[in-house]
Amino acid sequence: MGNDYEAISKVSFSRAVKQIVEMSSGMAEKAIEAIADRKGDEFVKNILEHLPPVKIAAILRQHDFSCPSIISWILTPKIIMDVLKVDPLFWKSIYDRNQSDNFFQIQNDALDLINSMLLNEEDRDKQGAILQHISADSLSLLYLFLPFVGWQVKKSQTLDFEDPEFDFGTADHLFEMIRWADPYTAKKIIDFIYSTKVPLFYYITDLWSEAFDYFDTDQDYTSVEAVMFVPVD
Amino acid sequence: MTSGIIKSDSRLLLFRTLEYGFKKKLMDNAFLNGLKKQGSQMSFAFAKRYYNLVYEPYLRHASYCVLGVINIGLTVSSNNRLDNAIDLVLQKGYVGIFREGWTRILNLVHYARNAERLSHKTAFEWEKDFAESFSAEPGREWIGYDEYLVNMLMYCNSNRGKNGTD
Numbered sequence: 001m002g003n004d005y006e007a008i009s010k011v012s013f014s015r016a017v018k019q020i021v022e023m024s025s026g027m028a029e030k031a032i033e034a035i036a037d038r039k040g041d042e043f044v045k046n047i048l049e050h051l052p053p054v055k056i057a058a059i060l061r062q063h064d065f066s067c068p069s070i071i072s073w074i075l076t077p078k079i080i081m082d083v084l085k086v087d088p089l090f091w092k093s094i095y096d097r098n099q100s101d102n103f104f105q106i107q108n109d110a111l112d113l114i115n116s117m118l119l120n121e122e123d124r125d126k127q128g129a130i131l132q133h134i135s136a137d138s139l140s141l142l143y144l145f146l147p148f149v150g151w152q153v154k155k156s157q158t159l160d161f162e163d164p165e166f167d168f169g170t171a172d173h174l175f176e177m178i179r180w181a182d183p184y185t186a187k188k189i190i191d192f193i194y195s196t197k198v199p200l201f202y203y204i205t206d207l208w209s210e211a212f213d214y215f216d217t218d219q220d221y222t223s224v225e226a227v228m229f230v231p232v233d
Numbered sequence: 234m235t236s237g238i239i240k241s242d243s244r245l246l247l248f249r250t251l252e253y254g255f256k257k258k259l260m261d262n263a264f265l266n267g268l269k270k271q272g273s274q275m276s277f278a279f280a281k282r283y284y285n286l287v288y289e290p291y292l293r294h295a296s297y298c299v300l301g302v303i304n305i306g307l308t309v310s311s312n313n314r315l316d317n318a319i320d321l322v323l324q325k326g327y328v329g330i331f332r333e334g335w336t337r338i339l340n341l342v343h344y345a346r347n348a349e350r351l352s353h354k355t356a357f358e359w360e361k362d363f364a365e366s367f368s369a370e371p372g373r374e375w376i377g378y379d380e381y382l383v384n385m386l387m388y389c390n391s392n393r394g395k396n397g398t399d
Contacts (some may be wrong), residue, residue, distance in 0.1 A: 164268070212286075224271065225278035228328050231336040 010043070021055040029059050033070055033124060043072050054089070061090060065169050067115040077120035077126070077133040080117050084140040087113060088211035094204070103200050108141035111147040115169055125179055131182035139214055142207050144185075145192050147171045147201050153190060245375055246311070247304050250318040254398060260367060271327040275299050283361050294368070301367040301377045306334030308378050337381065338363050343390035 009152070021028040036044045048056060048071065054081065056071070063069045091106055123125050134140045139173060151171050166172030179186040198206075251268075254260040271297075280286055280295035310333045311317035321330060342359040354362075364385070367377035 198399040221274040221281075224274040224328060225281070228275055228278060228331050229282070229335060230332060231339050232332050 009083055010046045011050060011176065014047045017047060018051060018055055020150070021051075021058055025055075025058045026061055028055075029062070029071065036074075040187055041074055044071075045076065048074065049076070049080060049184065053079065053086045057083045057086045057090065060116070061087075061109075063116065064109075064112045065115040065119070065123060068120050072117050072120060075117065075133075075205075077130040080130050081133045081137055081140045084114070084134060084143045084223060085115075085137070085211065087143065088208045089215065091204070103204055106204055107146060107149065107200060110143065111169075111171060111174065114144065115174060119169065119174065119177060127177070127181040131178060131185045135182070135185045139210060140144065141188070145189065146203065147174060148189055148193060148205065149200050151175075151193065153193065240338055243374070245300075245369055246308050246313065246315075247300070247322075250307070250322055253315060254319050254322065256302045259323065264350060268322075268327055271281075272296070272299065275327060275331060279364075283364070290338075294365075297368040297370050299331065299337055300371075301369040301375070302334040302338065302364055303330050303377065304334070304369055305337055305367055305377060305381055306330045306332070309333065309337060309381075334367075338367075341384055343387065344383070348388045348391040 017028055017031055020031055032044060032047070035047065058077070059071060060083065062070050063072075087110070094102070094106075118127060118130060123129070134144050148171060153175075154172065166176065175186065175189065178189065251260065251265065255265065276292060276296035276299050277286065279299050280292050283298075284291035284295060286292070307318050307321060307330050310330075311321050312358055325333075338360060341363055342356055345359055346354075346356060366380050366384075369375045
């Protein structure tokens, strides 16, 4: 009886959060915070599993690496993988031909998002689990490569936090972390850098269209589309 | 002569048509389901052409625009009469009626571009703006037909002066 009640309340809570995200993602975050205060982290984890990844990505995108969202601590590896897959759909500025630096902006945002979920995590086992989940799927692995487009491997790499050779939160820092947590993924990144040399513009548009194809709806509207804008004689 | 308040139905003509047709058993459930499927497909196509398919608000907005254009087509070509409207819906379906409304919008765009040659608006932007101004949101008053008449008056008259035909 109690279990049934718990399950129903989780579903209804997630439905409520979903409706709040549509109005404002900042409010949704506050609502999740309030639920976590009352019911605990495990409960919130269950709610997030019921939420679609698009809504979680909308909440996460409000923040950057320097002040991460509170839900970034609770996310499971599978949810993180889904969020990375969904995130290209938010690149509205791809359409903006007036901005010249929008592709660098997109790359920076991607770095910020990955950092906020990976670098703020202190548990090394969980970092490894997240990276294994990401590298198992082709689309999220392509997203992980994005900060490393145009990046060069440095020869001498030592993880010395007293006198670091890199700035905090940069691609160098991320690569160091990946090298420690999951060397297999780090090797994939190095292979990618040496094998494919494409401009940032092409990489981003390819990734965007691939994500778009992955999430495209099953509606067959092409037959209607060909007819409906034709004027009557 | 009876004096009293005549209660007029202020809802959209399309909704009145469907309700009346269903009540009189001219349309069955299968036909209405087919119309529903057509409508959703057209909303997707409209969103793909003028916005994008990712964001939910855009899809909703596109469906309102499609509803508005369908109502323009139905109101104009049925002469704002219920019996004609039922015949039209039964014959042409949503796609045919949308094309009627779209033809009106294309005519308007032609006149408007002639009238305002100095503006840098493309035909694509004109179409989008007109479709948005005619959009019908359920639960709100629809002013699309009045908008259509006002635009038609404004741009046709300004055209007539310029060509020297009047």
